[in-house]
Amino acid sequence: MDSEAKALFTPIDINGRTAKNRLAVAPMTRITATQDGRATETMTRYYERFARGGFGTIITEGIYTDQAFSQGAVAIAQMMHAGAISQGNRFRDSTVGPSAIQPKGEQMTFYHGKDRYVLPAAITEEQIADAIAGFAGSAARAIQVAGFDAIEIHGANGYLLDQFLTDYANSRTDRWGGATENRVRLIVETFKAVRAKVGSAVPVGVRISQGKVNDYHHKWAGAERDAEIIFGSLGDAGADFVHVTEFEAWKPAFAEDGPSLMRLAKRYAPKATIFANGSLHNIEQAVAALDDGADVVTIGRGALANPDLPKRLLDRSSLDEFDPAILGPIADIKDTELMM
Numbered sequence: 161m162d163s164e165a166k167a168l169f170t171p172i173d174i175n176g177r178t179a180k181n182r183l184a185v186a187p188m189t190r191i192t193a194t195q196d197g198r199a200t201e202t203m204t205r206y207y208e209r210f211a212r213g214g215f216g217t218i219i220t221e222g223i224y225t226d227q228a229f230s231q232g233a234v235a236i237a238q239m240m241h242a243g244a245i246s247q248g249n250r251f252r253d254s255t256v257g258p259s260a261i262q263p264k265g266e267q268m269t270f271y272h273g274k275d276r277y278v279l280p281a282a283i284t285e286e287q288i289a290d291a292i293a294g295f296a297g298s299a300a301r302a303i304q305v306a307g308f309d310a311i312e313i314h315g316a317n318g319y320l321l322d323q324f325l326t327d328y329a330n331s332r333t334d335r336w337g338g339a340t341e342n343r344v345r346l347i348v349e350t351f352k353a354v355r356a357k358v359g360s361a362v363p364v365g366v367r368i369s370q371g372k373v374n375d376y377h378h379k380w381a382g383a384e385r386d387a388e389i390i391f392g393s394l395g396d397a398g399a400d401f402v403h404v405t406e407f408e409a410w411k412p413a414f415a416e417d418g419p420s421l422m423r424l425a426k427r428y429a430p431k432a433t434i435f436a437n438g439s440l441h442n443i444e445q446a447v448a449a450l451d452d453g454a455d456v457v458t459i460g461r462g463a464l465a466n467p468d469l470p471k472r473l474l475d476r477s478s479l480d481e482f483d484p485a486i487l488g489p490i491a492d493i494k495d496t497e498l499m500m
């Protein structure tokens with residue numbers, strides 16, 4: 161093995177769970193569960209391929225789940241609440257967000273959506289407590305009932321927790337709105353509630369981004385100072401890992417020539433394991449990320465195209481290009497994928 165690959169294939173301990181290498185599958189929603197939210201045999205086979213293909217860690221889509229995924233990789237369950245950009249909720253038609261502000265963008269068609277998001281109601285104090293309890297209860301079930309190894313709280317990409325963090329989506333004047341310290345509070349409180357429920361021996365981390373599924377180019381107005389507050393408060397709260405995602409992970413997070421978001425995560429949450437995501441499927445980019453503050457790289461589209469990507473990197477065989485047709489017309493798992 162050459163020295164470049166060696167760095168990617170060095171094991172890492174995350175609060176007592178050992179991933180055999182630094183390559184992880186990024187969370188990807190594939191809407192293949194049953195109508196009532198149960199994991200299917202197709203999903204088992206889909207996730208198994210990544211483990212067999214050599215990934216050291218697999219992060220699931222934001223789901224309710226069962227015991228499908230422990231096939232040799234560290235299995236992280238992602239807990240997700242879509243808030244104001246929830247679509248296709250089978251329980252109710254209305255949505256809640258931090259404030260009654262029309263979300264940007266349109267519903268995602270590959271998840272059966274169409275047109276604009278509905279105008280959310282401002283979530284009440286009682287509903288916030290329910291949402292936090294929902295994360296904590298689901299996390300405990302993911303560990304205790306389904307047998308996952310670790311929990312990722314989805315604090316990124318424009319969903320509920322990120323809506324609180326986002327200045328233009330959150331106009332609250334209570335302790336959940338205003339300064340960045342207040343807007344990050346729901347993420348931190350959710351983390352603490354999950355930690356209290358699952359205990360200190362279970363790895364718990366948080367995913368953070370600037371861009372969103374409904375606003376790709378958003379930047380934190382406070383730039384590095386915001387990064388310090390956000391990553392610093394997650395580090396202080398005891399996050400075992402912080403998962404940052406950007407379109408291209410190596411790009412400066414703010415000003416030209418400035419540090420990347422993964423570098424800032426490492427700087428302000430130095431004790432946490434840093435997962436980095438965003439166009440990191442090539443070996444050069446993946447290795448460079450490890451030099452730029454990341455401890456683990458997570459791979460989305462590259463893993464869909466190459467479920468055996470770690471094996472290919474090891475033997476230096478070429479990678480297949482991601483074909484967006486896999487996700488059309490809707491994002492469900494296709495039979496052809498299971499043959500790869």
Ligand SMILES: Cc1cc2nc3c(=O)[nH]c(=O)nc-3n(C[C@H](O)[C@H](O)[C@H](O)COP(=O)(O)O)c2cc1C
Nearest residue numbers: 186187188189221222405438439440459460461462
């Ligand atoms: C089909 C699909 C579904 C996704 N679903 C989720 C999700 O449920 N949770 C999440 O945090 N990110 C989700 N993402 C984002 C990916 O985790 C990742 O950030 C993105 O694909 C960029 O990484 P890449 O350049 O390696 O593809 C999804 C991406 C794709 C392509």
